[in-house]
Amino acid sequence: MSPILGIYASQISGHLAAPGSYYSIATQTVSGATSSVTFSSIPSTYTHLQLRITALGGQNGNSLSVQFNGDTGTSYSYHYVTGNGSSVSAGGYAGGTSLFGDAVGWRNGYPAALIVDIFDYTNTNKNKTARALNGTDANGSGEIALNSSAWYSTSAINAIRLYSGGTFNTGTFALYGVN
Amino acid sequence: MTAGSTYTPIATYTFSGQSSLTFSSIPNTYTDLILIISGSGAGVETMQLRFNGDSGSNYSYTRILGTGSSASSSQSSNQTAAIAGFMDNTQFVDIVQIMNYSNTTSYKIALTRMNVPSSGYVGAWVNLWRNTSAINTVYILPDSGGTFNNGKATLYGIASA
Numbered sequence A: 001m002s003p004i005l006g007i008y009a010s011q012i013s014g015h016l017a018a019p020g021s022y023y024s025i026a027t028q029t030v031s032g033a034t035s036s037v038t039f040s041s042i043p044s045t046y047t048h049l050q051l052r053i054t055a056l057g058g059q060n061g062n063s064l065s066v067q068f069n070g071d072t073g074t075s076y077s078y079h080y081v082t083g084n085g086s087s088v089s090a091g092g093y094a095g096g097t098s099l100f101g102d103a104v105g106w107r108n109g110y111p112a113a114l115i116v117d118i119f120d121y122t123n124t125n126k127n128k129t130a131r132a133l134n135g136t137d138a139n140g141s142g143e144i145a146l147n148s149s150a151w152y153s154t155s156a157i158n159a160i161r162l163y164s165g166g167t168f169n170t171g172t173f174a175l176y177g178v179n
Numbered sequence B: 001m002t003a004g005s006t007y008t009p010i011a012t013y014t015f016s017g018q019s020s021l022t023f024s025s026i027p028n029t030y031t032d033l034i035l036i037i038s039g040s041g042a043g044v045e046t047m048q049l050r051f052n053g054d055s056g057s058n059y060s061y062t063r064i065l066g067t068g069s070s071a072s073s074s075q076s077s078n079q080t081a082a083i084a085g086f087m088d089n090t091q092f093v094d095i096v097q098i099m100n101y102s103n104t105t106s107y108k109i110a111l112t113r114m115n116v117p118s119s120g121y122v123g124a125w126v127n128l129w130r131n132t133s134a135i136n137t138v139y140i141l142p143d144s145g146g147t148f149n150n151g152k153a154t155l156y157g158i159a160s161a
Helices: none
Strands: A022-030 A034-039 A048-057 A064-068 A076-083 A088-096 A111-119 A128-137 A142-151 A160-178 B008-015 B021-024 B032-041 B045-051 B059-066 B071-079 B082-087 B092-099 B108-116 B121-129 B138-142 B148-158
Touching: A022 A034, A022 A048, A048 B092, A064 A111, A076 B059, A076 B071, A088 B071, A111 A160, A111 B092, A111 B108, A128 B059, A128 B108, A128 B121, A142 B059, A142 B121, B008 B021, B021 B148, B032 B082, B032 B138, B045 B108, B059 B082, B082 B108, B082 B121, B138 B148
Parallel strands: none
Antiparallel strands: A022 A160, A034 A160, A048 A111, A048 A160, A064 A160, A076 A088, A076 A142, A111 A128, A128 A142, B008 B148, B021 B138, B032 B092, B032 B148, B045 B082, B045 B138, B059 B071, B059 B121, B082 B092, B092 B108, B108 B121
């Protein structure tokens, strides 16, 4: 049977997203052991940002953290609910040095994914908020988490640094703008 | 350099009684895929998710689930399908993020968000498919023989710069 583009046995109608509102800003592809990725000179022409990250863990248990505009101070807070395959936990932290704390518990050689929505990132009249969905599974262990976070700064976000205490490998770090 | 607009609808099912949904011949021109399924089904069921027709024990997933009164987490290994979420006989919406689907060097990962407001279920899965092939077909099947009764399933592509 020759392939049919799209779908079998149904109607094609409509779509759920308005076209022309989601743009790729920049992408960094990682091919070897890497401990950080930075997006700089982010244009201020969008309403929101979305980060979409997939990479392989370099070691078990290492995490991925996010900072804005090079701010390494205690300017962040976060809350999370997470499951590790056997139990659920929730918590929070104020006065942290990064967004989401230790989001993404990497498993060596297995892919992890992190999707971060950063809202109203150019507004200079309020602090910034973000949320994330992230997880990894290694066929026998894994974790999945929902996160919310704040950066206590009224500066427009123009740079995002993602870093790990260990390394990650072979992945795609993509930044998008949403109107 | 900023690229043009993306988040492009690839195909849409308007379903009314189908027992499964198949998106085939998916182009490899995007970075990620997003599958949104919204509607009603025959009852509360888990929706299985398979790639490229693979029904072998090559999937695993970790789940977090809230029922409206309690929360739990589970992990399942060596499964014959990943999970696209739950369906319900009134309303449900499931969103599956299939990441870096066309790369041929690493296993594939998909994040699922599930909301079934009438039954009180909310949850998320991280799915692993232990295969390095590019994904060209996405197959969704209710695991108890139910049907997709009234709604839409749309597959979108996102292309990075």
